[in-house]
Amino acid sequence: MVKDQEFLKSKASYCLDLAKKMGATDASVTVGHSISETVNFRNKSLEASDRSDGLALSIETYLGKRRSSISSSNLLDENIKTLIEKCFETTKITPEDEFNSLPDKNLLSKKISSLNLYDETRFENDKKIKYLKDLEESASSDKQIINTESSFTENKSNFILANSDGFCDGYKTSSFTTSCVTVAKDENSMERDYEFSSKRHLSDIKQAKDLGNKAAKQTIRKLSPKKIGSEKISIIFDKRISKRMLSVFASAISASAIARGTSFLKDKIDEQVFTDAINVIDKPDIIKGMGSQNFDSEGVNSNTLKLIENGILKNYLVDTYNGKKLKLKSNGRSGGTTNLYFEKGNISYEDLMKKNSRSLYITETIGHGSNLVTGDYSVGATGFLVEDGEFKYPVNEITIAGNFKDMFKNIILANDLEFEYSVNSPTMMIEGMTAAGK
Amino acid sequence: MSNFFNKSDLTRQNADKIVSDTLNNCDDGELYLEESKSESIVLDDNKIKSSNYSSDLGFGFRAISNEVVAYSYSNEISKDSLKNSSENLKSTLKSIKGTYNHEIPKSNKKFYEDINPIEEKSLDSKLEVLNKVNDFLRKKDGSVKQVTASFAGEQKSIEIIRSGGEALTDVRPLIRFNVSVMLEKNGRKETGVYGIGGRQSYDDYLKNDNWKNVCEEAFRIATVNLESKPAPAGEMKVVLGPGWPAILIHEAIGHGLEGDFNRKKTSAFHDLMGEKVASEGVTIVDDGTIDNRRGSLTIDDEGTPTERTVLIENGILKNFMQDRHNARLMNTRSTGSGRRENYRHIVLPRMRNTMMLSGNQTQDEMIKSVDKGIFAVSFGGGQVDITSGKFVFNCTEAYEINNGKIGSPIKGATLIGDGPSILKEVSMVGNDMMLDPGIGTCGKAGQGVPVGVAQPSILIDKMTVGGTKL
Numbered sequence: 001m002v003k004d005q006e007f008l009k010s011k012a013s014y015c016l017d018l019a020k021k022m023g024a025t026d027a028s029v030t031v032g033h034s035i036s037e038t039v040n041f042r043n044k045s046l047e048a049s050d051r052s053d054g055l056a057l058s059i060e061t062y063l064g065k066r067r068s069s070i071s072s073s074n075l076l077d078e079n080i081k082t083l084i085e086k087c088f089e090t091t092k093i094t095p096e097d098e099f100n101s102l103p104d105k106n107l108l109s110k111k112i113s114s115l116n117l118y119d120e121t122r123f124e125n126d127k128k129i130k131y132l133k134d135l136e137e138s139a140s141s142d143k144q145i146i147n148t149e150s151s152f153t154e155n156k157s158n159f160i161l162a163n164s165d166g167f168c169d170g171y172k173t174s175s176f177t178t179s180c181v182t183v184a185k186d187e188n189s190m191e192r193d194y195e196f197s198s199k200r201h202l203s204d205i206k207q208a209k210d211l212g213n214k215a216a217k218q219t220i221r222k223l224s225p226k227k228i229g230s231e232k233i234s235i236i237f238d239k240r241i242s243k244r245m246l247s248v249f250a251s252a253i254s255a256s257a258i259a260r261g262t263s264f265l266k267d268k269i270d271e272q273v274f275t276d277a278i279n280v281i282d283k284p285d286i287i288k289g290m291g292s293q294n295f296d297s298e299g300v301n302s303n304t305l306k307l308i309e310n311g312i313l314k315n316y317l318v319d320t321y322n323g324k325k326l327k328l329k330s331n332g333r334s335g336g337t338t339n340l341y342f343e344k345g346n347i348s349y350e351d352l353m354k355k356n357s358r359s360l361y362i363t364e365t366i367g368h369g370s371n372l373v374t375g376d377y378s379v380g381a382t383g384f385l386v387e388d389g390e391f392k393y394p395v396n397e398i399t400i401a402g403n404f405k406d407m408f409k410n411i412i413l414a415n416d417l418e419f420e421y422s423v424n425s426p427t428m429m430i431e432g433m434t435a436a437g438k
Numbered sequence: 439m440s441n442f443f444n445k446s447d448l449t450r451q452n453a454d455k456i457v458s459d460t461l462n463n464c465d466d467g468e469l470y471l472e473e474s475k476s477e478s479i480v481l482d483d484n485k486i487k488s489s490n491y492s493s494d495l496g497f498g499f500r501a502i503s504n505e506v507v508a509y510s511y512s513n514e515i516s517k518d519s520l521k522n523s524s525e526n527l528k529s530t531l532k533s534i535k536g537t538y539n540h541e542i543p544k545s546n547k548k549f550y551e552d553i554n555p556i557e558e559k560s561l562d563s564k565l566e567v568l569n570k571v572n573d574f575l576r577k578k579d580g581s582v583k584q585v586t587a588s589f590a591g592e593q594k595s596i597e598i599i600r601s602g603g604e605a606l607t608d609v610r611p612l613i614r615f616n617v618s619v620m621l622e623k624n625g626r627k628e629t630g631v632y633g634i635g636g637r638q639s640y641d642d643y644l645k646n647d648n649w650k651n652v653c654e655e656a657f658r659i660a661t662v663n664l665e666s667k668p669a670p671a672g673e674m675k676v677v678l679g680p681g682w683p684a685i686l687i688h689e690a691i692g693h694g695l696e697g698d699f700n701r702k703k704t705s706a707f708h709d710l711m712g713e714k715v716a717s718e719g720v721t722i723v724d725d726g727t728i729d730n731r732r733g734s735l736t737i738d739d740e741g742t743p744t745e746r747t748v749l750i751e752n753g754i755l756k757n758f759m760q761d762r763h764n765a766r767l768m769n770t771r772s773t774g775s776g777r778r779e780n781y782r783h784i785v786l787p788r789m790r791n792t793m794m795l796s797g798n799q800t801q802d803e804m805i806k807s808v809d810k811g812i813f814a815v816s817f818g819g820g821q822v823d824i825t826s827g828k829f830v831f832n833c834t835e836a837y838e839i840n841n842g843k844i845g846s847p848i849k850g851a852t853l854i855g856d857g858p859s860i861l862k863e864v865s866m867v868g869n870d871m872m873l874d875p876g877i878g879t880c881g882k883a884g885q886g887v888p889v890g891v892a893q894p895s896i897l898i899d900k901m902t903v904g905g906t907k908l
Contacts, residue, residue, distance in 0.1 A: 029808040043701065048507040049530040051523070052782060054496075055513055070494040072514035077446075084491060090489055093561060097485045125530070148703050183704050190706060192825035225826075230672040230908055260483050260584055262620055262629070325483075367830035369852045369904075371638050373620060373627050376671075378852040378904045380830035381823070397828050399852045399904025401671065434906040436671035436854075 002172065003033040003055075009168060011057070011075055012227070016164055018081060019061050022088045026062035026102050028057035028163035028298070031055075031075075038153040039125050041132040044140065047149070049125060060103075061087050065096040099324040102298075107330055108167050109295035109302075118156075118172040119201040128152040131178065131208045139182050139212030144220050146190075147183040150212075154202075167299040168345075175290070176202050178216040186223045189395075193219035193363075198421065200288045209435035218363070225394035227437045228385060234359040234431040235400055236352065236386065241362050242342075242428035245411075246280065248370050248377075248404060250337045250423075252305065253315075255322030257372060264405060265313065273313045274408045277345065280308035282317075284338035291339040291422030293331060303331025307340075342425040345413030349427050352414045354389035360435055361386045362400065365376050368429075375404040381435075402433040440473040440595035446497070446516040453520065454603040460501055460524040461601035465536030465691050466762055467527075468740065469503040469599040471515070472781040476592040477556045477816035481568040483584065484576075489561070498781040502763055503536035509784050534608040538601050539766065545743035549727055549734045550637035552609045554593040554757040559640045566587050567649055575619055575653050576693045580658075581664075583627070584620035591611070591640065593782075598741040606741035611637050612888060614730065614877065615649065617656045623664050629750075630660030631834070635876035638730045654879040659816065659835050669851035669905025670838070675811030676853065676898045677839065678806045681872035682816055684893035687722060688792050688880065689820040689829040690857040691715075694883075695724075695749050697764035697775070697787040705756065706827035706858045715755045716861030719797045724759055724861045726790035728775055733890035737774070740785055744774035749792075750861070761787040779885035787879060791890035797867025801895040804866050806842040812903055813844055814853065827857035830904075854905035860898065868895030 008031045018029035033055050058071040061084070072079065097436030121355040132150050139148045153176070160170035172254040179196035182190050195215040197206040237245070249265075257263035265273065274280075285301040296302050298320055305315050318326070347355075363385040369379040377403035384391040407430050413425040443450045453469060461467045472495070473906070479489045496513035499520065508530035510523035571587040591613045598606045616633035632655040634648075678686060691707075698706035708714065718721075726735045726744025735744045740762050748756050763778030764787055777788040805813060813836065820831030830852050838845035855863075871894040880889040 042505075046506050046530075048784070049526075050508075050784065051508075051510040051526050053512045053514075053519075062562065068489040068491075070490065072494065074493060074495045079493070083491070090491065090593065091559060093564070093565070094489050094873055095486050096489075107571075120699070136697055147702055149702075187772075190704075190825050192704065192823065227902075232908065258802055260586075261622075262584060262627075353542075364823075365833055366821040366823060366828070367852050367854075368821070369830075369832050369850070373629050374849075376849055378832070378850065378906075380828060380854040380904070381851055382823075382828070394535045394824060397854055397856055397902065399830070399854050399902060399905045401669075401851065401904050434671050434908065436902055 002035050002158045005039060005158065005160065005170065008033065008158060008170065008311055012160045012168065013083060014077065015059050015080060017160055018084050019059065019088065020164060024061040024088055025064055026164045027060060028102060029059045030159060030161050031057050032157065034155060036153055036155040037125060038151055039128040039132060040151045041136055043147060044133065044136045046129060051144040054361045056079050059084060059087055061091045062100065063091045065100050066091050066094045067097070067100040068094050070373040087235055097409055099321050101320065102165055103300045103320040103330055105165050107300045109169065109299055112169060112171060112294040113407045115285060115294065116293045117200050117292055119174045121202045122383035123154050123202055124178065135180055135208035135212040137212070139180050139211045139213070139216045142172070142216055142220060144184045144186060144223065145182050145216050146185045148180065149182040150159040163299060171294065172289050174200055176205050178205060178211065180212055182219045184219040184223055188224040191219055191222040193222060195300050198290060200400055202368060204288070222382065222394045225396040227397050228395055228436045230433065233431065233435050234356045234429055237363045237428040238361065238363045238397050239425060239427055241365055242425040243423045245428065246340050246342065246344050246425055247424050249280065250317065250340060251311070252372050254336065255318040255326055255328065256318045258316050259322045259325040262363045263310040264372065264375050264420050266382065268313045271313060272327050274308055274311040274411060278308055278411060279306065279343040282307055282337045282340045286339045286419065290341045291337065294337055296340045297335035300330045300332040300334065305331060339422055341417065342426060344417035344426050347414055349413065349414045349416045350389065352412065352427060352429055353386055355415065355429060358387055359386045360395065361391065362373050377402050377404055377407065398437040400435050406432065442471040442515060442597055445740065448515055448517045448520060448543055453599060453667065454518055454797055456520050456524050457599050458601045458603065458836060460487040460527055462534050464501045464503045464538060465766065466532060470739065470781055471497045471597045472496060472594065472595040474780065475554065475556060478588065478590045479564055479568065479587065480588040481572055482586045484572060485642065486565060486568065493822060494780065496781040499523040500784065500820065501531055503531045503534040505532055505767060506531060507763065507784060509583045511782050540602055541599065542741055543743055547743065548736045550611060550730050550736070552610050553639055555591040555611045555613045555639045556593060567644060571649055572619060574650065575657060578657060581621040581623045582619060582620045587620040588616050600815050606737055608736050614642055615652060617652050619656045619660050621660045621664055626664060626725045628660050628663035630656040630658065630663065632656040632659065633875065633877045636730045636732050637734060644713055662835055667849040668848045668902055668907040669848040670907050671905045673900050673902050675808045676901045677808060677813045678711060678896050678898065679815040680868060680870045680893060680895050682874040682891065683814055684792065684794060684874065684891035685817055685820045685831055685878065687794050687893055688789060688889070688891050689822040689831060690793045690855060690860050691722060692824050693824055694790045694827065694857050695759055697758045697760040697768065700758050701764045701768050705824050710755050710858065713755055714753050715858060716750050716753040717864045718753045719867050720750060720753050720861055720864055721795045722793065723748050723795065724789055726794045728791055730793050731873070731890045732791065732878060732888045735790060738776045739778045740772065740776035742772045742774040744790060747773040759787050761785050777887050779887055783885045786882060786885065788882060788887055789889050791892065793892035794894065796869050796871040799866045801870060803869055804868065804895060804897040805844060807837060807897065808839045809841055813839050822857060828854060829857050830854045848905065854902045854904060863899045864896050867898050870894045
């Protein structure tokens with residue numbers, strides 16, 4: 001069983017009391033407990049089971065404007081005492097930083113509403129095994145599938161965040177995640193693809209059969225890929241890739257990147273960043289949402305933010321420290337976005353596919369080719385050549401490149417948005433990028 | 439050395455008994471105990487931004503029978519907790535019986551000292567160096583707009599207890615010093631990053647103002663990039679510089695030669711043992727035994743002494759990298775490549791220091807032989823799709839080559855290639871093998887482990903460069 005609120009609260013207050021007693025002017029502490037159980041399958045038989053049971057503690061102590069932190073997994077009182085002593089000793093010799101402080105009291109979350117983020121259902125390992133058997137049975141039904149690997153993870157977590165201004169709250173969350181990776185082979189090639197489902201509640205997880213089928217189908221269609229020539233071509237990003245554009249955008253508008261001046265979106269508030277058809281929302285209070293939260297990692301209340309309205313940048317993601325630097329109030333985004341999404345576009349997936357007589361549909365990118373300082377983007381890519389709205393043949397060993405500043409202004413979104421993950425995007429087309437191949 | 443048995447009601451005798459009882463009917467497995475202390479200090483935006491100390495303690499208990507691995511970890515080292523884990527393992531493996539393999543090779547060699555780098559140098563003196571770095575770079579040139587500098591130090595103590603009571607221990611120091619600088623000139627911003635590290639004390643790196651060299655290198659890279667032009671797009675010849683660019687070897691070849699992917703036949707290399715996979719003159723080894731290197735280990739995380747494993751010899755595929763589990767299933771021996779990020783994770787076959795050895799040509803000869811291509815000196819990260827064999831890495835410093843001469847610097851571009859065929863495209867191997875500066879972390883299955891790479895300059899006849907200029 002995951003530790004209850006009382007246990008975590010008692011550890012948190014022990015830490016705060018001790019820090020205060022030693023002379024800390026302020027302190028904040030997070031105590032968490034998490035239990036995960038995973039079962040792995042390979043080629044229709046059990047491959048591994050993994051159980052993890054982990055406590056985690058992190059403390060920040062302040063002496064005026066001086067601050068330092070410690071973290072540990074050892075929650076014995078004796079060890080906590082040693083660590084807080086060490087933390088406070090370090091705080092004393094750490095230079096002052098005028099922006100260091102606990103969050104403004106009036107921004108702290110007052111009351112938490114239930115977002116239904118915890119499902120107490122216990123999915124015993126035997127049941128996971130049954131699920132994975134069904135999944136792999138359907139994933140391997142085609143002869144071209146030569147290997148299947150799948151897993152099911154059940155996680156239950158609880159945490160308490162407390163600070164010396166009297167904030168003390170936390171809540172339980174759960175997640176159920178299943179994934180399937182399949183390998184297909186023909187005389188020309190061997191390819192891998194995957195499908196997964198991750199939900200707060202067990203009953204929302206995709207059917208085993210559907211998940212396995214989808215993984216297999218997505219893998220088989222990649223067989224016998226070709227390399228294309230180097231050209232300017234319009235690119236369609238599958239939903240699982242288009243959402244990565246949002247993650248890049250989120251990193252570029254974090255208050256820390258803005259305050260440091262290391263973002264291509266610095267000083268772009270109230271400027272046109274995307275085409276005027278684009279709206280980007282970050283919504284923390286979606287019921288059962290994978291990214292939902294009542295407050296951020298500092299205890300600050302988080303409300304829905306329109307980050308992009310009609311293409312115009314409206315907000316950064318602000319935490320207390322960087323907010324003070326930028327003279328902005330925290331908007332409860334210490335720790336980043338919550339449930340981030342593009343509002344859906346007004347063209348159907350089919351019409352998007354047919355928009356150009358020839359385009360490149362991308363299902364996978366590899367490499368870390370996003371430069372947040374310059375906005376330059378260049379990654380390895382895998383996908384399909386699309387002609388007249390139809391997949392013609394699979395494509396690989398190519399790269400796609402551009403600059404986010406231009407790419408963002410050339411985005412067209414389909415109307416097929418679904419809320420599956422913590423970051424969600426419809427299918428996306430970007431014109432004017434370069435594909436490099438032969 | 440940590441004593442894991444003075445922390446609770448768990449005595450060594452208890453632990454031995456629980457381990458032996460649990461693993462008796464299994465093929466392999468062990469109790470892995472770990473205590474780590476780590477420190478990170480970051481200067482950013484003219485200030486000490488964070489100083490964090492963390493201590494971590496826990497165990498991972500593993501039992502293997504046939505192809506099934508059962509694993510359980512906890513950060514509570516106690517009799518109850520270990521018994522719970524034991525029950526958990528037994529319930530997974532209840533219907534599968536094995537025969538425990540007691541054999542594990544021994545060695546007295548050590549590749550680093552038993553030190554705690556964090557305690558060897560006072561916090562004050564570390565803060566002082568970081569402030570010096572900041573002042574030095576900001577005074578150096580008006581275009582310097584941002585400086586980030588950091589120290590990260592760690593000491594990890596491990597103990598492995600096997601069925602029958604055999605215990606193996608190791609104490610591993612690790613440090614890292616990193617500088618990142620952003621320049622702005624004529625409205626353009628570029629960054630340069632450089633770092634050093636290894637399994638030793640900070641003092642070896644910081645004496646004689648060595649930190650200045652790190653600053654100069656980060657500054658130089660950023661300066662070069664300020665002048666960079668859009669990179670070309672398409673297939674062309676690529677000259678790689680020595681040292682860190684060997685992450686190409688790591689991504690393109692290394693991962694595909696890890697035992698697990700080959701046992702499962704999901705690696706593009708699984709049926710190529712004994713075959714020619716590289717040009718003649720190409721020899722690649724994975725070596726855990728180089729003193730004080732980031733990827734070196736006295737013993738791996740299963741207790742096997744590490745070694746120098748020849749992967750490719752003169753173009754021929756000779757060995758895969760193995761942990762005990764995959765080695766047993768493939769009827770071979772562990773190469774001392776069983777690694778894990780920490781006690782929370784299962785062991786996987788991983789790289790240590792992956793190196794292409796020197797040939798006898800010079801970098802000059804390579805550049806002169808290229809009509810149109812690029813010269814890549816430094817890279818950011820890389821990634822590989824094991825199954826299709828396609829891999830990428832991102833240039834952070836690269837130049838055009840025109841008619842045998844190095845031309846303008848080009849913007850960061852991704853290079854993409856095909857693992858099983860790329861080494862056949864190597865047409866020249868330089869005489870200038872160099873180790874990387876000690877900064878690599880390899881990610882696999884969500885676990886990061888420190889690794890090293892090395893190579894001489896090489897000429898690759900055909901690779902796709904992912905720029906924007908057609």
